[in-house]
Amino acid sequence: MTGAEALYADRGHFGAAPIRLGWFGIALPALMLNYLGQAVLVLHRPGVARADGGPFFQMVPQWAQWPMLILATVATVIASQAAISGSFSVAKQAVQLGFLPRLKVLHTSRIEGQIYVPFVNWMLCIGVVGVTLVFRSADKLGDIYGVAVTGTSS
Numbered sequence: 001m002t003g004a005e006a007l008y009a010d011r012g013h014f015g016a017a018p019i020r021l022g023w024f025g026i027a028l029p030a031l032m033l034n035y036l037g038q039a040v041l042v043l044h045r046p047g048v049a050r051a052d053g054g055p056f057f058q059m060v061p062q063w064a065q066w067p068m069l070i071l072a073t074v075a076t077v078i079a080s081q082a083a084i085s086g087s088f089s090v091a092k093q094a095v096q097l098g099f100l101p102r103l104k105v106l107h108t109s110r111i112e113g114q115i116y117v118p119f120v121n122w123m124l125c126i127g128v129v130g131v132t133l134v135f136r137s138a139d140k141l142g143d144i145y146g147v148a149v150t151g152t153s154s
Helices: 016-044 046-050 054-058 062-096 118-135 138-153
Strands: none
Touching: 016 046, 016 054, 046 054, 054 062, 062 118, 118 138
16 A cells, blocks of 8 residues: 555544654655655666566565565555554444444454454455456556556545
8 A cells, every 4th residue: 555545544543743744754755765766777677677576676685685575564564454444434434424234343452443343354355355356466456556546646
């Protein structure tokens, strides 16, 4: 994910100002450096775009491949948590507006925010599996994701 979903998903936990500061001060500059670095790499070595892992993993030296994989995995987990939190927020509002029946919410901890909503999580799972089966490749999925982000940014 781009990180922008955190503006909607976790706003209740942190507030608007820290999220804006994190986005404009850390996430946006890091993404810009990453994308510009990939663009420079592809311009200087066009064959790297078709290499294993694409330009993202080709930007780093061989010794940093595993740390980069771990970093990408951690980022994916964080993004998935933001997606779950955002989905819960939308489902909660839909219930409050009467568009959905009351949902079963399981509290997994005494700390506020530690919940499991089976319906929301299963719908996310079905959606992810469905999208994966429809597009059948990461390249096609990345292309349509870029179109979706561009469309919502306009």
